[in-house]
Amino acid sequence: MHGMVDRALRMTVVLAGVLFVQGCAAAEDTQQPAASIAVSPAQPGGEAGGPIEFSYRVTRVPGAALSDDHWVFVHLVDDAGTLLWTDDHRPPVPPSRWGAEPTTYRRTMFVPRTASTGRVQVEAGLYVPPDGPRVRLTGTEKGDRSYAVAAFDVRPASNGVFVAFGEGWHGAERTPQEPLRDWRWSAGEGHLSFRHPGRDAVLWLELDQPVAVVGPQRLEVRDGPTLLATVAITPGARQVVRVALPGGLAAGSLVELDLTVQPTFVPAAVPALRSQDARELGVRVFNVYVGSAAAGPSDSPK
Numbered sequence: 001m002h003g004m005v006d007r008a009l010r011m012t013v014v015l016a017g018v019l020f021v022q023g024c025a026a027a028e029d030t031q032q033p034a035a036s037i038a039v040s041p042a043q044p045g046g047e048a049g050g051p052i053e054f055s056y057r058v059t060r061v062p063g064a065a066l067s068d069d070h071w072v073f074v075h076l077v078d079d080a081g082t083l084l085w086t087d088d089h090r091p092p093v094p095p096s097r098w099g100a101e102p103t104t105y106r107r108t109m110f111v112p113r114t115a116s117t118g119r120v121q122v123e124a125g126l127y128v129p130p131d132g133p134r135v136r137l138t139g140t141e142k143g144d145r146s147y148a149v150a151a152f153d154v155r156p157a158s159n160g161v162f163v164a165f166g167e168g169w170h171g172a173e174r175t176p177q178e179p180l181r182d183w184r185w186s187a188g189e190g191h192l193s194f195r196h197p198g199r200d201a202v203l204w205l206e207l208d209q210p211v212a213v214v215g216p217q218r219l220e221v222r223d224g225p226t227l228l229a230t231v232a233i234t235p236g237a238r239q240v241v242r243v244a245l246p247g248g249l250a251a252g253s254l255v256e257l258d259l260t261v262q263p264t265f266v267p268a269a270v271p272a273l274r275s276q277d278a279r280e281l282g283v284r285v286f287n288v289y290v291g292s293a294a295a296g297p298s299d300s301p302k
Contacts, residue, residue, distance in 0.1 A: 034064035035098065036138040037072065037124050037149060045153035049113035050289060051204055051240070052152065054122075057102045058091065061138075066095035066126070070135065074109075075123045075146060084120065085112055085180045088129070089238065095126065108240040110206055110287040112180035115154050122150040161290040166191035168259075170279060186282035190259045194290055198251025206287040208238040211265070213272050219283060220260045228257070233283055245290070 038057040046052030060066055074087040087109045097103075123146045126135040134145035142148050168190035174182035192203075209217055217233040221243050229243040245255065261282030267275035 031136045032064070033061055033138045034066060034135050035060045035095070035126065037126070037147065039074075039122055039124055039149040041122075041150055041152045043152070045155050046111045047155045047159065048111050048115045048117070048157040049287075050157070050159060050291065051108045051110050051206075051287075053106055053108050054150070055104060055106055056091070057104050058093075058095075058098055059100060059102050060095065060098035062100050066098065066135070067128075068094040068096050069128050069132075070095045070126045071129050073125050073127050073134075073146075077121050077123060078116075079119060079121065081142070084115065085178055090236075108204075108206075110204075110289070111154055113157070114180055117154050117156055120152055120154055121148065122152070123147060124149045159289070159291065161194050161197055163192055163194045163288045163290060165288075166193055166256075170281075181286065183284045183286045185279065185284055186259060186261055187280045188261060188264045188282060190261075190282070190285075192257045192259065192288060194255055196245065196249040196251065196253040196255050197290065198249065198253075199292070200247055201245045201290055201292060203243040203245055203257070204287065204289040204291060205241040205243065205285060206238065207233070207241070207283045207285045209233050209235045209283050211267075211270075211273065211281075212236055213270055214263070214265050217283065218262055220258075222258045222260070223255065233261075238286075 036059050040055045040057075042053040042055065056072070058072075071088055071090050074089070076084045076086065078084060087107070089107065092105050093103050123142055125137060125146050127133065136145055137147055139147040139149070165184060168187045170185040170187070172182045172184055203221070207219075212235045214235055216235070219229075219231040219233055219241075220227060221229040221231070223246055226246070228245070229241070231239070231241050233239065249255070264280050264282045266280055267273045267277035
C-alpha cells in the first residue's frame with residue numbers, strides 16, 4: 001500500500017511538472033513577434049575552409065521593444081538538426097535602431113576546414129548573450145525561437161593553397177561547444193607562408209580581439225619591406241579582412257608575410273583579467289585563406 005501511494009505521488013509530481021512546462025510554453029507562444037530576419041547566401045554553396053558571404057535583412061515590428069544588448073544568433077545544422085558551427089554576432093546597426101523599413105548588412109562566414117560535405121541548414125534568431133532570453137520573430141520556427149532562414153551546400157576543398165603558420169603564433173585552441181572552430185593567438189609578429197596561386201589573389205583573415213581592456217590595436221601586413229595593408233582592430237568585434245597579394249608572381253612562388261600587431265598584452269600582467277597566462281598576445285585569428293581576387297567584399301553594413 002505504501003509503495004502504491006509513493007508511485008501515485010511521483011506520478012502526480014511528474015504530471016504537475018509537465019503541465020507547468022506546457023503552461024509556460026503556451027504563455028511564451030502568446031508573445032507577439034518583435035522582428036523578422038531574412039538571410040541570403042551570395043553563392044549556392046561554399047567549400048570546406050573557404051569564405052561564403054551572407055546578406056542579412058532585418059526589420060522591427062512597430063512598437064516592439066528591442067535593446068542594443070540583443071545579438072543575432074546563427075546556427076549551422078545538418079538535416080538531423082545537429083549543431084555544426086555557429087556565427088553569433090552583434091549586428092552592425094543596434095536592434096533598438098531597426099525600423100519598419102529593412103536594415104541590411106553583409107557578413108562573411110568561413111566554413112570549417114573539417115566540415116563534412118552536404119546540405120547545411122541556417123537557423124537564426126535574436127537573444128541576449130550569453131544565455132539570455134530569445135525573442136519571438138516572424139518566420140518558420142524550428143523550436144526554441146530558432147528560425148529557418150537559408151540553406152547551402154558544402155563542397156570538398158578545391159583550393160590547393162596551404163598557408164603555413166611560422167614563428168610568432170601560439171598553438172591552436174578551441175572550445176567544446178564548437179569542436180569545428182579553432183583559433184590561434186598571434187604574438188607581436190607572426191609569419192605566414194604559402195605558394196602563390198599565380199593569379200590575382202587575396203589573403204582573407206578572420207580575426208578579433210576579445211579582451212576589451214586592451215583597447216584599439218593596429219595590424220600591419222607586410223611582404224618584406226612592402227606594406228600591403230594596415231588594419232584598425234576594435235575590441236569585441238570580429239573582422240574579416242581582405243589583403244591584395246602582390247601580382248606578377250609565377251605560380252608556386254613562395255610568399256612570406258609578416259603580421260605585426262601593436263600593442264600586444266600579457267594577460268597575467270592585466271589585473272582585471274585575473275589570469276596566469278604569461279604569453280604575449282596580439283590578436284586572435286580564426287581563419288586564413290588565399291583565394292581569388294574576384295571574391296566578395298569584407299563585412300559591411302548598409
